Amino acid sequence: MKAEPMRIALGHPSCPGVLRGLAAQMRALKADQPLRLTLPPVTPTLDKDVDEILRIAQAFSDVEIAANDWGTLARLSEWKKTRAPKLTLILGVLLSAQDTDPVLDTFLSPQPENAVRAGQEAVTLRWAPPPEALRQHWATPSAFHWTPLLREMGVDAVELGLQPLPLTDADGRMPIRAYPFGVLSVMPCRGNCALCGGPDAVRAGRRLFFDRNLLLWEEADQR
């Protein structure tokens, strides 16, 4: 039995520099190679790069594309409807709108009382269990209630990263593609890679690190 070729993943959720090199990488692949492309938010400056990427992608027989801004998702939706019906379209991890701050699950466990100042006022900070509605909110990506809209757009799956609270089990949610880290924030590109990123850190037991301009976290014992 012939093994299916592995899907090659190219691109980055937030770095425009990676996008600029994508077309050249794609040209080096055979058209029967299953491909996964991740596009960052595409500013007008990057439009021509995306035009070229889509032109090349049309030659591939099996392509997934994750978009990380609503405009690119809408553009790919139209492209899929008119020219690329076999495209697998994914709502990217930046758009899925999860609560991923590593501190969130620390609010679920008792903490010592603390005297603090709120502006001019001294207050006692005391642990109480968060209301169930709030806990549910932290556990539920916004993408789960966009299913009707996403289906209209021809989106096939939503990409979700790690989050501190276990993912809620919502009715009618889209298929999920797993992103291997928690996504915490994005630095705007300044056109100079030396200005991106920062030191690693540990917060609430998780290791924070940058991948280009993307601030991510993973469980501290993962490496």
Place this chain on the structure above:
Amino acid sequence: MPLQDAGEVAVLKNHGADELYCGYLDDTLRALYGGDATLSRRQGQANVSSPEALKALALEARRAGIPVHLALNARVTAEQMPHLIRIANMWADFGGDGVILQDPELLRRLRAIPTLQFTVSLLAVTVNQSGAAFWRSLGADRIVLPRFLSPGDIRAITAAVPQLTYEAMVMGDQCLFVDGFCRSVHAENFAPAAPGETPSRVVCTYHTSGNAYHLCRDYAEPRPDPCAACLLSELADSGVSIGKLGGRGMPLEMRLRWLDFLREALRSPSPARYRESFGHDCNCYYPGREDAQ
């Protein structure tokens, strides 16, 4: 210009504000979701806290002839939709002019309210022409553009979808990160109390925490009084017709100082005037924009 109660309408108008916006967090919502930034991405006193206060604010704004918008621009889940729809309808009944939001499903549900204008928040990170067209197709009237766009990018968007109104941040609330992609908990930033101080009330840890993780400050100290005074005409030439001041929850005195400075900057922006107003060198809202991307 952000405001927190009806009493601020007249003074903000007198200082030259042309439009206002506010947040809302009443007791029902507070009981369900705590006092954090669940609905308007701002916590505590940054929000109007009762229907009565919201009505008074809307009436006062109407009396003063100044439009006022309600920020419902945090991320949304299905369970919150009934609350948000109720609040938006109440806001329309009170005579509010518009709603600021970032959730496409919320816009699809609210667009049937004929008297409200809909502004797509900075937090939706609209970065291209297709994004503007997408939001327009859902019923948006206006878009707040993200800070990292160059004037050329802004021009491309506004020219492609001229039916929308465009807004850009021009003072206050500068974040090192892209606001709409930042998932950091925005808790109140408590300081340690002095020894022996008598606390006046109890605050739950999940509302706000003195030890809360405040992402931005791990990577850069916040820069005071960020502004785009020198860029106002450039932004206007790019198709931006509304300059937005951040600072919901900031003291009125500070917001007025920003407003006064910007009104003057509209006539003649100058770093010297900035230094005179704020006592330090200017902090550009759009640093490095000329070499961005």
